[in-house]
Amino acid sequence: MRMSRSLRWSGILMLLLLLLTGTACKKKPPPPPPTPQTPPSPAAPTATLRAVPSTIDQGQSTSLSWNSTNATELRIEPDVGSIGPQGSSPVQPERSTTYTLVARGPGGSAEASARVTVNVPSAPPTPVVPLPMQQAFERMVRDAYFDFDKADIRPDARVALTQTAEFLRQYPDARMLIEGHCDERGSTEYNLGLGDRRANAAKDFLASLGISAARMETISYGKERPFCFESTEDCWQQNRRAHFVLLTPRGGGR
Amino acid sequence: MTKRSKNRRTRQSLWLLVAACVLVVLPRARTEQQDWFRTGTGIGVEKVRLAVPAFAARRAEVETPTGVFNSTLWSDLEFSGVIELVSPSFYPLQVPSRLDELQPDAWSGAPTNAQMVAFGNLQTAGQQLVVEAWLSDVRNPQAPPLLAKRYRDELTEESARALAHQFADDIIERLSGGLPGIARSQIAFVSDRGGGKEVWVMDYDGHNQRSISKCGLCLTPRWSPDSTKIAYTAYDRSTEVPRTNISIYSLVLSRRVAFATFPGTTTTPSWSPDGNEIAFSSSQSGDQEIYAASADGGRPRRLTHSRGVDISPAWNRLASNQIAFVSDRGGPPQIYLMEIDGGNVQRLTNGEGYAVSPSWSPNGQLLAFAWQRSGASFDIYVMDVATRQTVQLTHDSGRNEQPSWAPDGRHIVFQSTRSGRNQVWTMLVDGTGVRQLTFEGSNTAPHWSWK
Numbered sequence: 001m002r003m004s005r006s007l008r009w010s011g012i013l014m015l016l017l018l019l020l021t022g023t024a025c026k027k028k029p030p031p032p033p034p035t036p037q038t039p040p041s042p043a044a045p046t047a048t049l050r051a052v053p054s055t056i057d058q059g060q061s062t063s064l065s066w067n068s069t070n071a072t073e074l075r076i077e078p079d080v081g082s083i084g085p086q087g088s089s090p091v092q093p094e095r096s097t098t099y100t101l102v103a104r105g106p107g108g109s110a111e112a113s114a115r116v117t118v119n120v121p122s123a124p125p126t127p128v129v130p131l132p133m134q135q136a137f138e139r140m141v142r143d144a145y146f147d148f149d150k151a152d153i154r155p156d157a158r159v160a161l162t163q164t165a166e167f168l169r170q171y172p173d174a175r176m177l178i179e180g181h182c183d184e185r186g187s188t189e190y191n192l193g194l195g196d197r198r199a200n201a202a203k204d205f206l207a208s209l210g211i212s213a214a215r216m217e218t219i220s221y222g223k224e225r226p227f228c229f230e231s232t233e234d235c236w237q238q239n240r241r242a243h244f245v246l247l248t249p250r251g252g253g254r
Numbered sequence: 255m256t257k258r259s260k261n262r263r264t265r266q267s268l269w270l271l272v273a274a275c276v277l278v279v280l281p282r283a284r285t286e287q288q289d290w291f292r293t294g295t296g297i298g299v300e301k302v303r304l305a306v307p308a309f310a311a312r313r314a315e316v317e318t319p320t321g322v323f324n325s326t327l328w329s330d331l332e333f334s335g336v337i338e339l340v341s342p343s344f345y346p347l348q349v350p351s352r353l354d355e356l357q358p359d360a361w362s363g364a365p366t367n368a369q370m371v372a373f374g375n376l377q378t379a380g381q382q383l384v385v386e387a388w389l390s391d392v393r394n395p396q397a398p399p400l401l402a403k404r405y406r407d408e409l410t411e412e413s414a415r416a417l418a419h420q421f422a423d424d425i426i427e428r429l430s431g432g433l434p435g436i437a438r439s440q441i442a443f444v445s446d447r448g449g450g451k452e453v454w455v456m457d458y459d460g461h462n463q464r465s466i467s468k469c470g471l472c473l474t475p476r477w478s479p480d481s482t483k484i485a486y487t488a489y490d491r492s493t494e495v496p497r498t499n500i501s502i503y504s505l506v507l508s509r510r511v512a513f514a515t516f517p518g519t520t521t522t523p524s525w526s527p528d529g530n531e532i533a534f535s536s537s538q539s540g541d542q543e544i545y546a547a548s549a550d551g552g553r554p555r556r557l558t559h560s561r562g563v564d565i566s567p568a569w570n571r572l573a574s575n576q577i578a579f580v581s582d583r584g585g586p587p588q589i590y591l592m593e594i595d596g597g598n599v600q601r602l603t604n605g606e607g608y609a610v611s612p613s614w615s616p617n618g619q620l621l622a623f624a625w626q627r628s629g630a631s632f633d634i635y636v637m638d639v640a641t642r643q644t645v646q647l648t649h650d651s652g653r654n655e656q657p658s659w660a661p662d663g664r665h666i667v668f669q670s671t672r673s674g675r676n677q678v679w680t681m682l683v684d685g686t687g688v689r690q691l692t693f694e695g696s697n698t699a700p701h702w703s704w705k
Binding site: 057059125127149177186187188189190192193194195196197200217218219220222224247248 | 451468471473474487493494495496497498518519521522535537540541542562563564565566580582586587608610611624632655656698699
């Protein structure tokens with residue numbers, strides 16, 4: 001008689017529980033809640049969110065995929081919005097973004113996030129140069145010009161480079177990039193080499209005046225970055241040059 | 255005057271006239287013979303007279319792809335330079351779309367006078383496009399067809415184009431006595447139409463133009479021998495001090511693959527025929543010299559030791575122990591040859607003017623280059639390296655540079671300003687058949703894939 005009574009009470013308790021939780025039985029018991037905030041009620045929602053691949057270049061897309069249990073209302077922000085309990089969606093963020101999935105259900109809510117890192121081609125960092133140095137540079141440093149198809153230092157280039165050396169002596173922390181350029185008439189490839197000869201010729205001349213080579217970087221732009229675009233002797237001469245760019249000084253920071 | 259003396263006078267005038275004609279024509283005939291090289295295999299063989307009636311569309315849904323297939327096939331065969339396409343106005347009224355529909359006599363007889371007929375149809379099998387194609391010798395109707403093909407691909411216009419290229423290549427290879435077909439080859443080039451100069455790729459006929467780099471300033475593209483990668487000169491401006499480097503883009507992986515960086519200016523890559531090494535120019539020693547390294551830039555070894563600029567190496571595709579390059583060691587740039595250990599350096603061009611852009615023919619015997627002789631514009635020339643005999647391919651047509659050979663050894667792609675801006679053009683190696691491939695922006699530095 002005692003057994004049947006406890007059985008009866010268990011039965012009523014079970015019935016009450018069933019009525020409380022309502023709908024169809026789940027296939028497995030709900031897993032424990034993922035965060036401390038989620039109340040330990042049965043059937044709390046869970047959610048996972050992944051981005052594959054997690055690192056992309058700007059302009060490429062990646063795929064968000066998610067899974068959830070016990071959720072009836074799901075959203076991914078930003079951009080994606082309302083979604084179903086499982087699925088995937090392509091996204092193409094312009095910059096690095098953390099996507100957050102919020103899953104709500106009768107048992108509460110759950111969150112998951114996935115970070116997508118977007119490699120943006122960066123603009124070249126601008127040099128930080130103290131104002132007096134910048135002003136002196138603009139006053140004292142001039143391009144050095146060359147004859148057609150030559151990298152010899154002409155008398156007028158000698159004068160310009162001597163003054164550039166003086167600037168570098170007055171500002172011992174100053175560093176420079178020397179660009180070698182050509183006019184439009186030669187071939188693209190050979191001009192890459194000729195521009196390199198001109199940049200190095202200017203660098204060697206400055207070194208011969210006592211400037212440390214470590215303070216001078218060189219690059220050739222061939223005929224790719226002309227100063228002017230006309231097909232005249234005057235413009236061609238302006239383009240056959242070693243051009244100087246002030247870099248962040250030694251010891252100076254960004 | 256007697257009748258006899260009148261006749262004699264007439265005959266004398268006639269002989270004078272003939273003599274005059276011969277004197278005028280003969281010198282011109284001789285120079286024309288000098289201006290023509292025998293290039294590639296199969297030259298000297300008469301062109302085959304081929305009729306190509308339109309392939310039939312056997313289903314409504316293949317009608318548009320069939321139109322694309324037919325025009326692509328015709329263009330490919332016309333471009334090859336080894337086929338004489340019979341004009342459709344001479345075709346018989348009844349056009350076969352299956353082997354059992356072919357009436358050989360109707361095609362081999364007048365007015366068609368074809369030697370071969372290529373014909374077939376397009377249909378579907380499930381979701382796929384299927385092309386049935388035959389090449390028959392209508393002068394030997396008892397013999398089985400030279401080609402009996404069945405090609406399959408997706409049911410799209412692009413696939414129809416690709417299948418036409420494939421059938422065209424199959425026909426060329428069958429009929430040319432050894433030449434490879436080039437209908438599936440590609441051309442890399444530089445275009446500024448998107449803003450800065452980037453590396454682009456297109457089909458050999460100018461279709462499917464697309465960019466593969468994102469540099470801002472990228473130059474000098476060169477295909478790897480197996481067509482899976484393109485190496486090029488890139489400017490990296492992500493740091494305060496910009497740098498040049500060799501970049502390699504893998505078309506299979508759709509991304510760049512590693513190549514070492516070097517101090518100084520690094521430019522103009524060129525692949526070895528086995529694809530295991532890359533020659534390039536670097537000023538790490540203070541001035542531009544030619545180096546060779548493994549395909550990832552490892553183990554570089556220096557090949558040239560000469561003050562001044564040594565640049566634009568071109569590795570001989572057949573005699574892989576030879577590299578041509580450009581040097582200004584003697585004054586203005588000229589074209590030189592050396593062995594791959596850097597030895598036996600010899601100047602190939604005669605020292606006049608400004609000679610650059612060497613490009614080897616697939617058989618390793620001819621060198622195309624760009625030459626600006628005194629007072630003239632840049633033109634494309636071809637030199638037989640063994641004899642140094644040189645012919646001029648472009649004349650009075652703006653500025654012509656950066657030649658690159660097609661895999662069949664019969665075509666050259668180059669850049670020209672003849673239409674105004676720099677554009678990419680192709681031509682046969684006798685200077686005829688000139689075609690413009692690009693129209694938008696400024697397009698330069700073309701390089702034809704090796705296959």
